[in-house]
Amino acid sequence: MAEGGKSAKDVFKKTLPKLINILGKDPPFSVVTASLNAEDLITDQELGAIKTKQGVERGSEVAYTLRDKIKDSDDPNACLLAICEIFESELVDNATLKKHGESMRTSISNGTAATPVQVPAVTPSAPPHPSAAALPPPRTNPNELGINDLVTVRTVLTEAMFGPVHWTDLGLSLGLFMPTLNVISRTNGDANDYLNLALQYWLQKKDNVTGTTWHNLIRAVRSTGDNAAADRIRGILRSRNINC
Numbered sequence: 326m327a328e329g330g331k332s333a334k335d336v337f338k339k340t341l342p343k344l345i346n347i348l349g350k351d352p353p354f355s356v357v358t359a360s361l362n363a364e365d366l367i368t369d370q371e372l373g374a375i376k377t378k379q380g381v382e383r384g385s386e387v388a389y390t391l392r393d394k395i396k397d398s399d400d401p402n403a404c405l406l407a408i409c410e411i412f413e414s415e416l417v418d419n420a421t422l423k424k425h426g427e428s429m430r431t432s433i434s435n436g437t438a439a440t441p442v443q444v445p446a447v448t449p450s451a452p453p454h455p456s457a458a459a460l461p462p463p464r465t466n467p468n469e470l471g472i473n474d475l476v477t478v479r480t481v482l483t484e485a486m487f488g489p490v491h492w493t494d495l496g497l498s499l500g501l502f503m504p505t506l507n508v509i510s511r512t513n514g515d516a517n518d519y520l521n522l523a524l525q526y527w528l529q530k531k532d533n534v535t536g537t538t539w540h541n542l543i544r545a546v547r548s549t550g551d552n553a554a555a556d557r558i559r560g561i562l563r564s565r566n567i568n569c
Contacts, residue, residue, distance in 0.1 A: 333401035334392070336432045337408075340425055341388050349384025353419045358387060359511035360411045363504075366394055366404070376513060402433055409433075415531055416508055468568060470537045472528045478542065479521060485557035489516035491549045496523040498545035500534035539569040 348354060358375065361367040367375070367390055375386045391408055398404035411417065412426030470478060487495075496506045501523060509522045528537055535541075539562055547555035562569040 331432060333395050333405040333433060336429050337392055337395050337405055340429055341392060343425060344388045344422075345381055345384040347384065347419060347422050347425075348387045349380045349382070353417050353422060354383065354387075355512040355514075356416050356418075356508060357411060357422070359508045360414060360416065361387075361391070361408070362511055363508060364407055364411065366391065366407060366411075405433060406430060416505060416526070418529075468538045468540075470528055470539070470542075472525065475521070475525055475528055478524055478528070481558055481561055482520075482524075482546075482554075484561055485546075485554045487546055487551060487554040487558075489520040491551065492516055492520035492523050494549040495520070495545055496527070498548040499523070499527040499541065500532055501526055502532040505532055539567065543569060 348357060358367060358372055362369065362372050367387070371390055375383050375390070378386055395401045395404045395408075409426040409430040412422050413430075417423065493506050493510075496509075497503065505526060506523065509519050509526075512518065512522065514522075526532070527534055530537065539558070543555050543558050546558060559569055
């Protein structure tokens with residue numbers, strides 16, 4: 326039981342209704358459930374059943390599965406803290422979920438009930454302003470690519486006939502850590518989806534990524550052994566008058 330008499334189960338139970346809608350959406354559903362599965366907080370069988378659901382229903386399945394895990398755990402506090410760590414992970418690009426994770430973790434530490442997270446109302450004409458935590462690092466090199474360049478990067482790789490099956494090697498060469506790639510591999514998709522997600526994390530400068538230029542990408546492609554694709558990328562960029 327947490328300090329002050331508040332159990333981990335009580336803390337999670339108070340936040341649970343606020344998690345259902347968020348966890349039902351993708352993102353963050355795929356990354357969160359893959360991370361939970363990697364930490365044995367959701368079994369393969371449970372995850373398979375959850376993936377047959379959609380929207381709020383699958384969000385509810387995830388939330389109540391986690392509630393039961395906390396309830397049945399020999400160390401409920403550690404179980405909840407592991408869940409919070411996943412919610413607050415850099416891989417999870419959802420500011421509200423991160424706040425819920427932080428709130429529950431603080432509640433366990435302080436022995437107080439989770440503080441409700443206030444989500445500002447959004448009018449149709451004014452999209453929500455992303456939190457600072459959700460923003461990618463500022464560009465320090467004018468030649469660096471950003472998340473808005475994801476479609477262009479993917480298109481160039483396709484035109485260069487780079488094989489998506491090499492997405493793991495490419496991700497490592499770009500600076501992503503193996504645990505990150507393991508999480509990606511557990512999402513519901515194929516090699517093309519994994520490559521897209523790896524490129525997204527690269528452009529967001531996750532893990533040990535130090536540069537997001539075309540030169541970095543060409544060098545990483547070449548490191549996978551696909552020299553032909555690397556040369557084709559360079560040719561495609563030159564034909565479009567893009568520095569590489």
